[in-house]
Amino acid sequence: MTASLLRGDLLTGKRWKRSFNNFIRKANALERYDVGLTVKRLATELNVEASDILKLNSNENFFIPLSFLRKCLMEVVEELDPRIYPRDELIELRQAIARLFNLKDENLVVGAGSDQLIELIVNAFLTDGDNVMSIDPTFVIYRRAVRTRGCRFITVPLKRDFSIDTDSIIHLANKAKAKLLFLCSPNNPTANQFDEASIRLILEEFDGMTVIDETYADFARYSVVDWIKEYSNLVVLRTFSKVFGIAGLRLGYAISNMELALALRERFKMPYAVSSVALLMGLKLLGKLDFIMSKVDEAKKARSELIERLEELDKVEPFPSETNFVLFRLNSVSSNKIYRRLLMQGVIVRNLGRVLSFDNCLRVTVAPQPMMERFVEALEVAIEG
Ligand SMILES: Cc1ncc(COP(=O)(O)O)c(C=O)c1O
DSSP states (O other): OOHHHHHTTTSSOHHHHHHHHHHHHHHHHSOOOOOOOOHHHHHHHHTSOGGGOEEOSSOOOOSSOHHHHHHHHHHHHHHOOTTSOSSHHHHHHHHHHHHHHTOOGGGEEEESHHHHHHHHHHHHHOOTTOEEEEEESOOHHHHHHHHHTTOEEEEEEOOTTSOOOHHHHHHHHHHTTOSEEEEESSOTTTOOOOOHHHHHHHHHHOSSEEEEEOTTGGGSSOOOGGGGGTOTTEEEEEESSSSSSOGGGOOEEEEOOHHHHHHIIIIISOTTOSOHHHHHHHHHHHTTHHHHHHHHHHHHHHHHHHHHHHHHSTTEEEOOOSSSEEEEEESSSOHHHHHHHHHHTTEEOEEEEEETTEEEEEEEEOOOHHHHHHHHHHHHHHHHO
């Protein structure tokens, strides 16, 4: 196939060509999502095995042993019939999650990760030109989904201590007649959970729908899931990617009042968006919750140890964390430089650069002790130059 055909040049008709070019121009104006270097690509560049790469840039959960997850997957493979669209599995998973939170399965929408649910909510609530409110910095997918939908993403910066400027958010959101408000709590990348009173105030004063992304809530102090019984304008997002260690399988859920959940499920969501493998794995892991939660405790302990180690390092200032990652800033060293020097040693972290008024910030996933040991050593080497 020729290169020009791949570009769409040979598709017939001038009018089609004009609209195709317009489409490409519009697409190019959207932001690209940078998922970072892949493990295999870095391994090839460094001429090492993929297993030698330390991937600490996406807040995945390495506390759940791979052998355990593979065993669960093998059982799932034995149980499922891949010829059939997932139906019963979806209902059973919704029921199991509902039992966990003492809710009804009608309160739940299951999706292919919270990313898909963010897109679903954006598509369901917004029409061209609508305004959406959020904070800065926060999880970049909200902005991406909103912009792609042809809407405006307005943000209010967090305060210097990463707390939320509630009054400004409410004032601006209502003034802009925002339809949606995304609040990530605990927040990515600042790693802090916002205080309950601020969130309640937003739910009470903001005139639109508030989405609280609780991707990291199990690593923090509290959850607002129960609040859906009090606030009909609240949707809570949760995921199996972080706590359960199955980011690769893509499984998440939204919790809201039944009427909204029903509308999202039956009017907006594609019926078979989540594979039966992911659904059955979710069910299986919910049956092993004590083990999974013991790993969350391990992660919290490792987080404290990592922060202590980072505090001891010259030129490194970690921020407190209520998540499974740690944000830290470098003093008088460029984060670009350190990021590259870590890559040279086979360690991938997230280079954030400036976060509010803090220059040279990096974000690292909390992982089991041997991985953290290697990371800290590599960071020391990188800083020493
Ligand atoms: C705040 C936040 N929300 C949502 C997601 C996406 O989660 P999922 O894997 O369920 O799509 C992430 C992933 O890093 C995240 O940090």
